[in-house]
Amino acid sequence: MANLLKPDCINCLCKSSCFHELSDEELEFISKRRVEVTYKNKETICKQGAFAPHIMYLKEGLVKVYLEHQDRNLILCLEPPGTFLGLESLAQDKIFHYSCVTYKHSSFCLFEIDAFKELMERNAKFATRIYGELNERIVRVYDRMLTLTQKQVHGRVADILRCLSERIYKSNEFPMTLTRKDFSEITVMSVETLSRVFKELKDEGIVELEGKTVRILDVDKLHQISRTS
Amino acid sequence: MANLLKPDCINCLCKSSCFHELSDEELEFISKRRVEVTYKNKETICKQGAFAPHIMYLKEGLVKVYLEHQDRNLILCLEPPGTFLGLESLAQDKIFHYSCVTYKHSSFCLFEIDAFKELMERNAKFATRIYGELNERIVRVYDRMLTLTQKQVHGRVADILRCLSERIYKSNEFPMTLTRKDFSEITVMSVETLSRVFKELKDEGIVELEGKTVRILDVDKLHQISRTS
DNA sequence: CGCGAGCTTGACGTTGTTCAACTAGAGTGG
DNA sequence: CCACTCTAGTTGAACAACGTCAAGCTCGCG
Numbered sequence: 001m002a003n004l005l006k007p008d009c010i011n012c013l014c015k016s017s018c019f020h021e022l023s024d025e026e027l028e029f030i031s032k033r034r035v036e037v038t039y040k041n042k043e044t045i046c047k048q049g050a051f052a053p054h055i056m057y058l059k060e061g062l063v064k065v066y067l068e069h070q071d072r073n074l075i076l077c078l079e080p081p082g083t084f085l086g087l088e089s090l091a092q093d094k095i096f097h098y099s100c101v102t103y104k105h106s107s108f109c110l111f112e113i114d115a116f117k118e119l120m121e122r123n124a125k126f127a128t129r130i131y132g133e134l135n136e137r138i139v140r141v142y143d144r145m146l147t148l149t150q151k152q153v154h155g156r157v158a159d160i161l162r163c164l165s166e167r168i169y170k171s172n173e174f175p176m177t178l179t180r181k182d183f184s185e186i187t188v189m190s191v192e193t194l195s196r197v198f199k200e201l202k203d204e205g206i207v208e209l210e211g212k213t214v215r216i217l218d219v220d221k222l223h224q225i226s227r228t229s
Numbered sequence: 230m231a232n233l234l235k236p237d238c239i240n241c242l243c244k245s246s247c248f249h250e251l252s253d254e255e256l257e258f259i260s261k262r263r264v265e266v267t268y269k270n271k272e273t274i275c276k277q278g279a280f281a282p283h284i285m286y287l288k289e290g291l292v293k294v295y296l297e298h299q300d301r302n303l304i305l306c307l308e309p310p311g312t313f314l315g316l317e318s319l320a321q322d323k324i325f326h327y328s329c330v331t332y333k334h335s336s337f338c339l340f341e342i343d344a345f346k347e348l349m350e351r352n353a354k355f356a357t358r359i360y361g362e363l364n365e366r367i368v369r370v371y372d373r374m375l376t377l378t379q380k381q382v383h384g385r386v387a388d389i390l391r392c393l394s395e396r397i398y399k400s401n402e403f404p405m406t407l408t409r410k411d412f413s414e415i416t417v418m419s420v421e422t423l424s425r426v427f428k429e430l431k432d433e434g435i436v437e438l439e440g441k442t443v444r445i446l447d448v449d450k451l452h453q454i455s456r457t458s
Numbered sequence: 459c460g461c462g463a464g465c466t467t468g469a470c471g472t473t474g475t476t477c478a479a480c481t482a483g484a485g486t487g488g
Numbered sequence: 489c490c491a492c493t494c495t496a497g498t499t500g501a502a503c504a505a506c507g508t509c510a511a512g513c514t515c516g517c518g
Contacts, residue, residue, distance in 0.1 A: 067375050074375045088368060091361035097368050120360075121353040128350060131360055132320035138367045139317060139326050145370070146296050146303045149377045149417050153506075180465060188378050190507050195466055382474070409497060419475055424498055 009034065014059050016082065018129035026119060026126075033115035038107040045085065045100040045108065052089035052096045054110040058082065061106020062168065062177065064186070065098050075186045077140060078103075080168045087134045090117055104177050148188055155229040156187045157197045158222050161207065165216055172216045176209070238263065243288050245311065247358035255348060255355075262344035267336040274314065274329040274337065281318035281325045283339040287311065290335020291397065291406065293415075294327050304415045306369060307332075309397045316363045319346060333406050377417055384458040385416045386426045387451050390436065394445055401445045405438070 009015055009031040010024055019027065036059075039045060045056060048068050058081050065085065066075045076098060079085065088097045094113060120127040147159045160183070165172055178186070184194040201207045206222055208215040216222060238244055238260040239253055248256065265288075268274060274285060277297050287310050294314065295304040305327060308314065317326045323342060349356040376388045389412070394401055407415070413423040430436045435451055437444040445451060 067371060069375055069379050072379055074378055076371055076374065088364055091357070091364035092368075097371065121357060124350040124353055124356060127353060127356050127360070128320070131349075131356070131363070134360070134363060134367065135317055135320035138363065138370065139321075141367065141370060141374070142296060142305055142326065145305065145374050145377070146298055148374070149303055150298050150301055191465080192467080192508080193506060199466080420497075421476080421499080422474055425474095428498080 007036065014081070016057060016084065016133075018084075018126060018133065021123060021125040021129055022119070023123075026123060030111060030115055030119055033112040035110050036107065037110060038105070039102045041102055041104050043102050045102060045106075046096045046098075048096055048099040050096050052086050052094045052113060054113055055087065055090070055116045056085040056100075057109040057111070058085060059107045059109060062103040063100050063106060064103060064182075065100050067098055073099075073185060074188070077137070077144060078163065078168060078186070084130070084133055086113075087130065087137075089113065090120070090130075103182070151226075151229040153187070153189050153193055153197050154200070154225050155227075156189065157194065157201070158226040160187050161214070161216065161222060162226060164214070172219065174214055176212050176214050236265065243310070245286060245313065245362075247313075247355060247362065250352060250354040250358055251348070252352075255352060259340060259344055259348055262341040264339050265336065266339060267334070268331045270331055270333050272331050274331065274335075275325045275327075277325055277328040279325050281315055281323045281342060283342055284316065284319070284345045285314040285329075286338040286340070287314060288336045288338060291332040292329050292335060293332060293411075294329050296327055302328075302414060303417070306366070306373060307392065307397060307415070313359070313362055315342075316359065316366075318342065319349070319359075332411070380455075380458040382416070382418050382422055382426050383429070383454050384456075385418065386423065386430070387455040389416050390443070390445065390451060391455060393443070401448065403443055405441050405443050 009019060009022075009027045012019075019030075022030070039061070045063060046052070058079055060081050062081075063079050063085070064075050065077050065079060066073045079100075085100055086096060089095060090113065120130060147156055151159065164174055168174070180191045180194055184191045187194060189197075198207075198209055202209055204221070206216070206218045206225075208217055238248060238251075238256045241248075248259075251259070268290070274292060275281070287308055289310050291310075292308050292314070293304050294306050294308060295302045314329055315325060318324060319342065349359060376385055380388065393403055397403070409420045409423055413420045416423060418426075427436075427438055431438055433450070435445070435447045435454075437446055
């Protein structure tokens with residue numbers, strides 16, 4: 001570790017805004033019950049059904065959160081840096097309710113689940129913030145459910161492109177780290193269908209998909225496709 | 230009102246178990262910021278996008294929670310008595326994130342949202358219980374998402390029948406208060422397809438659907454259909 | 459140069475929707 | 489009490505959307 005200062009939650013620059021509610025004493029408490037881990041691409045961060053010993057905070061990278069179902073998976077959402085994973089395991093049974101896998105090299109802070117829970121019970125404002133995090137996720141999942149059940153293939157592809165552009169990378173141009181297989185899993189369609197939809201989007205000049213970058217050329221049309229399914 | 234005692238949260242027999250965490254003083258506090266309302270069948274309880282002035286607690290009845298999307302709706306879940314509605318509006322913007330409509334005559338307690346929130350900040354154990362309620366919902370929604378995106382029509386119908394039998398009515402025999410239209414909306418398919426699936430389930434002796442009662446005759450087969458899609 | 463993974467393309471099959479016709483039962487008015 | 493209407497439900501046939509299968513392409517890599 002190049003940094004002379006032992007990293008901790010007090011001085012951390014990438015900590016969640018939820019932690020702003022904590023006193024220095026509380027930050028020190030949680031800092032002592034925290035470890036940092038990095039994962040390579042395609043590594044499993046947590047496994048559906050396994051014990052949940054910690055809450056995970058994604059500092060850097062990109063992960064998919066998914067349910068395992070027979071040979072197919074259902075991707076619940078993608079998560080960019082700055083999000084907690086495993087919050088669903090706090091309340092009931094300390095079992096992971098989903099699996100997570102990295103889409104690229106990613107680093108995490110892991111917090112002992114009991115310490116995290118204790119902090120929530122001690123500090124109501126912190127609890128409220130965490131509540132808000134979970135809440136944001138649930139509202140996003142509602143929306144995703146709408147996309148997957150009510151929209152046709154074009155709308156679904158448009159929605160995921162918008163998600164990557166607006167929520168994950170916050171730019172109209174972003175790297176395509178996902179393979180066609182990944183992307184088809186997220187949009188819940190076959191790779192072949194995805195390929196055909198991409199072709200149409202390219203032909204109509206709505207997106208550029210050359211090499212390893214995606215460029216959204218016509219945001220309005222993409223929105224329109226998203227709306228009109 | 231036949232009851233001589235003014236109804237309050239302290240003596241209420243159908244209050245949420247979350248309220249067991251509250252002191253008498255806190256119960257009195259929330260009781261004063263509470264009203265009771267009853268709705269007839271098909272009445273709208275809350276409207277997606279509108280201000281959320283209260284948290285709703287379903288004492289008796291049955292409601293559908295759904296997102297509005299163009300001319301079609303996406304039903305997020307059904308809720309039986311004993312559940313809170315509107316918890317998603319606590320954290321962020323005090324806007325209802327979904328609409329709710331009764332499926333039959335239903336009665337609610339409505340709690341002022343700010344009072345509810347204050348209670349959560351004052352009493353961490355109560356907050357934890359409410360957190361748990363939201364959490365249970367999110368996990369259930371994940372599962373529903375799996376059903377709707379990964380299973381074929383037979384599996385989806387089987388899942389909803391199981392939901393009604395196991396979670397809502399807790400019996401293998403229950404009244405069919407839903408119309409075919411309602412049911413098709415829940416299972417996300419056309420009424421015609423639903424009709425055909427019902428016919429097959431009847432023909433195979435798995436369920437009985439005569440008149441206004443549903444009787445599940447072969448639970449194992451229903452589970453199997455649910456699993457094998 | 460050959461190999462293989464990831465991607466694309468076309469032909470065809472499956473699933474479920476749509477449209478239209480028909481049926482049964484409930485409610486209404488004469 | 490009966491004819492009439494209306495709605496909910498059922499059934500069949502045509503059709504659309506998407507998946508599957510198979511073949512071919514492209515590009516990086518040994």
